[in-house]
Amino acid sequence: MNINILGFNIFAKGGTSRSNINLIKSFLKQGYTVNYFNNSDFDQDAITRLFIHEDIDNENLKVYKFRDIKLLSKCDVLIITREDLFHYAKDVKAINNSIKVIGEIHGPMEYIDDSIDLCLEAIDGVRVSTEGIKQRFICKYNYKSVFNKYVNAEHIKIKKEPINTKRNLLIKARFEDGVKDISYVIKLVNYIIKNTKRDDIQLYIVGYGPSEALYKNLVNYYNLQDNIHINEKEPLNYIYISSSPYETLGYSILETLARGNRALIYPGNDNVLKEVYDKYYGIKFLEKNLSKDSELLLSMLNNKYSKENRLTDVENLNAEFLDSEYSNQYLKQFKKASQNKRPLVPTKYRKRVRLQPKNKIEKLDSGRVLYKDLKEKPFLSKVLKNNIFFEGLKKYYNNRKERLSKKILNDIEPKESNVFIESFHGNNFSGDPKYIALSIQKTYPQKNIFVSSANSLVDIEIRNYGFKPIRFGTEEYKTKFRQCKYVFMNSNSWDKVYKHPDQVFVQTWHGFPLKKMVNDLEDEKERKDQLKQFRPRMKKWDYLLTSSKMNTMLLESAFNLKDNENLQILDYGAPRNEYLLSQVTDEERKKLQRKYLFTTNENKKYILFCPTWRKKEREDLTSVDLVKLLEYLPKEYEIIVKLHPNEGMLRSKYNSLDARIHCFYNEFVDIQELYILCETMITDYSSTIFDFAHLNKPILLLQEDVEMYQKDIGFYFNIFELGHFPIVSLDEEKLALQLKGMNYMDYSKIVNRLISKDSKESSQQILNTVFEETNSNGMDK
Numbered sequence: 024m025n026i027n028i029l030g031f032n033i034f035a036k037g038g039t040s041r042s043n044i045n046l047i048k049s050f051l052k053q054g055y056t057v058n059y060f061n062n063s064d065f066d067q068d069a070i071t072r073l074f075i076h077e078d079i080d081n082e083n084l085k086v087y088k089f090r091d092i093k094l095l096s097k098c099d100v101l102i103i104t105r106e107d108l109f110h111y112a113k114d115v116k117a118i119n120n121s122i123k124v125i126g127e128i129h130g131p132m133e134y135i136d137d138s139i140d141l142c143l144e145a146i147d148g149v150r151v152s153t154e155g156i157k158q159r160f161i162c163k164y165n166y167k168s169v170f171n172k173y174v175n176a177e178h179i180k181i182k183k184e185p186i187n188t189k190r191n192l193l194i195k196a197r198f199e200d201g202v203k204d205i206s207y208v209i210k211l212v213n214y215i216i217k218n219t220k221r222d223d224i225q226l227y228i229v230g231y232g233p234s235e236a237l238y239k240n241l242v243n244y245y246n247l248q249d250n251i252h253i254n255e256k257e258p259l260n261y262i263y264i265s266s267s268p269y270e271t272l273g274y275s276i277l278e279t280l281a282r283g284n285r286a287l288i289y290p291g292n293d294n295v296l297k298e299v300y301d302k303y304y305g306i307k308f309l310e311k312n313l314s315k316d317s318e319l320l321l322s323m324l325n326n327k328y329s330k331e332n333r334l335t336d337v338e339n340l341n342a343e344f345l346d347s348e349y350s351n352q353y354l355k356q357f358k359k360a361s362q363n364k365r366p367l368v369p370t371k372y373r374k375r376v377r378l379q380p381k382n383k384i385e386k387l388d389s390g391r392v393l394y395k396d397l398k399e400k401p402f403l404s405k406v407l408k409n410n411i412f413f414e415g416l417k418k419y420y421n422n423r424k425e426r427l428s429k430k431i432l433n434d435i436e437p438k439e440s441n442v443f444i445e446s447f448h449g450n451n452f453s454g455d456p457k458y459i460a461l462s463i464q465k466t467y468p469q470k471n472i473f474v475s476s477a478n479s480l481v482d483i484e485i486r487n488y489g490f491k492p493i494r495f496g497t498e499e500y501k502t503k504f505r506q507c508k509y510v511f512m513n514s515n516s517w518d519k520v521y522k523h524p525d526q527v528f529v530q531t532w533h534g535f536p537l538k539k540m541v542n543d544l545e546d547e548k549e550r551k552d553q554l555k556q557f558r559p560r561m562k563k564w565d566y567l568l569t570s571s572k573m574n575t576m577l578l579e580s581a582f583n584l585k586d587n588e589n590l591q592i593l594d595y596g597a598p599r600n601e602y603l604l605s606q607v608t609d610e611e612r613k614k615l616q617r618k619y620l621f622t623t624n625e626n627k628k629y630i631l632f633c634p635t636w637r638k639k640e641r642e643d644l645t646s647v648d649l650v651k652l653l654e655y656l657p658k659e660y661e662i663i664v665k666l667h668p669n670e671g672m673l674r675s676k677y678n679s680l681d682a683r684i685h686c687f688y689n690e691f692v693d694i695q696e697l698y699i700l701c702e703t704m705i706t707d708y709s710s711t712i713f714d715f716a717h718l719n720k721p722i723l724l725l726q727e728d729v730e731m732y733q734k735d736i737g738f739y740f741n742i743f744e745l746g747h748f749p750i751v752s753l754d755e756e757k758l759a760l761q762l763k764g765m766n767y768m769d770y771s772k773i774v775n776r777l778i779s780k781d782s783k784e785s786s787q788q789i790l791n792t793v794f795e796e797t798n799s800n801g802m803d804k
Contacts, residue, residue: 025056027098029089031105032063034073036231037197038174038274039129043104044077045175049350051081058098060089062108093118100354102127103146106135112145123147125357129174131269131293132159134202148361150353152271153298167363170356173272173299176344179281185305185333186260186283189324190223193261193284195275198232201492204266204289205234206241206483207311211320213245214313217621221321226251227258237479244688245621260284262323266309268292272299280305281340285328287320302339304332313617428501429521435505437525441471443507447514447533449475449495450668452484453693455531455568456511458598460490462786467794473503480690509793515560522563529793530564531598534710535574535777538635539737540581546735554583562587566793569594570778577739593792596785597778602695603717605783615700619663619687626659630762631701633665633694634725635709644673645725648755650681655759661685663701665694703762705751708732712742713778716770723761724748745773 030043043059050057065088074080089095092111096118103109104127112124126146128135135141141164143149148168151157157171192212196203205228212226228238228251235253242251263279263286270276270291279286285305290297300306305328309316346352442463446456452474463470474485476492485492493503496517504510504520513533522528541557544550561582567590569575575592584590613623620627634644649662664677664686677686694711698704704715707725715722724742742748747768752758774781 024100025058025098026050027058027060027095027101029060029095029101029103029105029108029111030062031108032065033059033061033086034063034065034069038272039104041178041274042127042129042174044073044079045177046102046104046350046353047084048077048079048177049175049353051079051083052347053350054083055350056083057085058094059084059086060095061086062089062105064088096122098122100125104129106130106141107139109146110140110142113142116145123357123361125150128152128156128160129271131271131291131295132156132163133269133293148357150357153295155293155295155298156271159293168360170360172353172356173344174274175346175349176274176277177346177349179278179344181281181337181340181345182283183333183337184283185328185330186285187327188258188260188262188284190221190225191258191261192224192226192320193229193257193263193279194226194265195229195257195263196265196267198230198234198238200234200237200479201482201486202267202269203234204268204486205238207266208264209238209241209245209247209251211313211316212250213247213621214617215317215321216247216250218317219321221324222250224250224324225258226264227255227261228253229257230254234479240480262287262320264309265289265296266311270296276300276306277344280336283328283333285323287316287323303336304328305336425519428519432501432505432521432523435502435523437508437523438471438506439508440469441473441503441507441509443473443475443493443504443510444490445475445495445510445512445514445516447668448517449477449481449493451481451690451692452476452488453599453695454513454533455598456513457488457693458601459511459529459531459786459789461488462598462790464489466787466790473507475500478690480688484691515557516563518560527565527793528563529566529568529789530561531568532578535570535713536577536581537710537712537738537740537742538708538732539739542583543581543737543739545733545737558583558586564590566591566593566789568597568789570596570600570780571776573777574780593789594780595788595792596781597714598786598789599695600714600717600778600781601783601785603698603714604781607699607718611699615696618696619691619700620685628660628703629701630660630662631665631697631704631715632662632706633667633697633704633709633711634707635667644670644677646727646753647725647751647758649677649684652755652758653681653683655756656762658683660762663687663697665692665697702766708736708738712748713773716746716773717778717781719768719770721762721765721768722746722748722770723751725751727753745776746770 028043028047030039033040033043047057047059070086087094092114095101095111096115100123101115102125103112106126106128109126112126115122115124124145124147126141126149128149128151143164143166148170149160149166151160151169151171152173154171157169160169161167194205194208196205198205200206208226212224215224216222238253242248242253261284263276263284265273265276265286265288267289268291273288273296276286276288280303285307287307287309288296288300289309289311297308307319307323444456444460446452446454460472460474463472472490473493474490475495476482476485477495482492493500501520505523508525509527509529510516511529511531513531516522516528539545541553542550544553561584564587567578567584569578569592571594575594578584616623616627632649644664653660653662661683662685664684666673666686666689668689671689674686674688677684695714698715698718703721703723704711705723705725706712712722749761749765752761
């Protein structure tokens with residue numbers, strides 16, 4: 024029997040490559056002829072290395088670059104090992120209708136792109152890992168020709184002796200945090216070291232991929248350089264850790280268990296790994312709860328893997344994973360499953376099959392790459408490097424790409440079930456958009472929520488709440504943004520995504536204004552420039568949230584809202600302040616201490632220092648010496664510096680001043696949480712004043728450049744007429760006396776006049792109006 028296998032790239036590291044290699048070996052052992060077709064390019068050296076390292080230099084095996092659909096069709100059975108290659112089954116069947124096609128699902132079902140046509144009508148059977156996945160696949164796709172069988176694991180060598188360790192942990196995985204969630208394990212190690220006496224724990228992380236810089240940043244951020252080692256020599260004795268939200272088997276977990284080491288693994292959001300490994304004594308399961316997981320991990324380190332338990336695990340491993348008849352059993356199970364196959368509707372063979380389809384933008388980008396190559400050719404370089412020629416070509420490229428991109432976006436219809444959330448263009452996940460997202464998640468669980476993210480640090484915070492991060496500015500961002508009927512944001516939308524007529528833009532803005540904005544700026548030139556840019560963006564808004572009549576009046580003036588005749592003002596209050604009005608408890612404060620300081624201490628008193636941004640770059644936020652200030656304060660006092668996003672470059676400076684001064688990554692910070700954590704706030708002209716006023720905690724105001732600020736920017740009103748705001752003394756000893764001498768302020772006047780509509784029901788009132796009104800107006804899609 025002739026077996027053809029089509030895979031993406033057998034020469035790359037990873038579980039699917041290992042599965043393909045083992046599958047080939049199994050068929051060769053049974054005397055089958057195997058042709059492997061690799062979708063990615065490779066050279067002869069790659070084949071040589073593969074044959075030598077895997078010992079598969081066999082006359083019955085040939086390896087091809089996949090370029091010929093006819094050659095792929097010359098076999099009895101075709102196995103396709105990647106979902107986005109399933110569509111070739113149609114072309115194969117059109118040439119050879121007698122061929123049997125098996126599709127293999129290697130990744131979790133949750134990672135299958137719903138926009139991909141799996142062409143199941145041309146697939147005779149689908150292999151999945153477990154019975155649970157099988158049932159979900161049948162249910163989702165209404166396709167019954169499915170069989171469950173683990174991937175071939177003949178490469179593993181099962182050892183009888185258990186291995187124990189008192190300190191070593193190991194992760195071997197691709198560095199892709201959205202898929203592997205290694206950042207959680209780094210946080211777990213940090214939690215253990217900061218909250219227990221176990222500062223000897225050593226975590227070894229081995230792999231490669233785009234998140235390597237993220238992991239190094241986290242190690243430095245948590246000061247774990249002595250405890251976490253990236254791509255260093257791995258230990259022989261260890262507990263393996265896997266925190267992936269989804270896995271179908273996990274070769275590294277299986278290999279760990281086979282060697283005699285234990286593993287601590289997350290069962291998966293779909294519980295698949297629980298289904299696979301629940302019977303093994305050498306496996307324990309994470310809960311993604313730092314407190315509980317730290318106790319479990321320490322228990323594993325402190326207790327041995329017994330010989331008796333190891334013997335039971337070895338018996339189960341032999342029974343489950345070592346099968347000398349794997350290929351024959353594979354085909355037998357396929358044959359049984361394929362009896363449930365729906366009849367194939369005949370398709371006509373296309374003489375020209377496009378193996379690597381490209382859209383017009385991809386073709387345009389190919390031309391850009393070609394230009395780079397051609398301009399290095401001696402006979403073309405003078406022409407192509409000519410500045411006038413280059414600028415003309417660049418202008419053509421940008422205009423053409425913009426037109427094509429807009430055309431593609433115009434074909435996308437927003438869906439009622441999709442919601443897009445954006446806070447400060449994805450620079451963090453906080454403010455009103457965050458709390459609206461949480462309210463939607465709770466009240467409208469059928470909605471799909473996508474959250475804008477500027478980098479991998481923001482990704483972590485978004486995933487912590489169970490949402491999907493979408494990288495700002497990417498093609499995926501444009502597509503997902505366009506697919507969402509509802510867009511909630513606290514700054515203006517990115518110009519390049521445009522707005523579909525059926526989309527609903529809800530502008531939350533990001534604070535009650537004290538300093539003048541846009542149309543009200545004192546500087547005439549700056550006012551005109553900002554208004555010119557702001558006006559067309561503001562006209563896209565359908566709703567604007569405010570917290571009082573005064574708030575509405577100021578925003579109408581600042582943004583010239585009369586130019587948007589269709590805009591509706593929703594004065595239901597700020598969703599972000601629901602949290603302040605409902606979560607001021609001792610337990611919440613402890614939770615926040617664990618999140619930001621990695622420990623709990625009821626006696627600690629935190630001062631929040633958060634001056635607003637200045638356009639001019641500065642090296643110091645204030646002339647106050649914070650280190651000197653702490654010398655005059657009792658030891659329980661500490662300072663948290665909250666930087667404006669535009670001054671994030673100062674984080675390392677302030678974080679290294681003193682052990683009692685903390686400055687976090689802005690991407691990890693929700694300032695509403697810092698309000699609850701801190702006893703006092705020092706600020707200047709920031710809108711943080713008004714949110715913090717809800718808590719009636721002291722607010723001290725810096726007035727170092729008030730006259731210049733009044734001249735250049737201007738204020739809407741005199742804040743001192745609305746409450747008691749002590750002015751910060753620039754003498755550190757006197758400032759310390761100020762801070763020690765106050766613990767309560769009555770800010771009811773400012774709350775009642777300026778933010779009176781803030782309530783515990785703000786989000787729900789907003790969502791009821793937005794979702795119900797837009798649907799009743801016939802905008803449901």
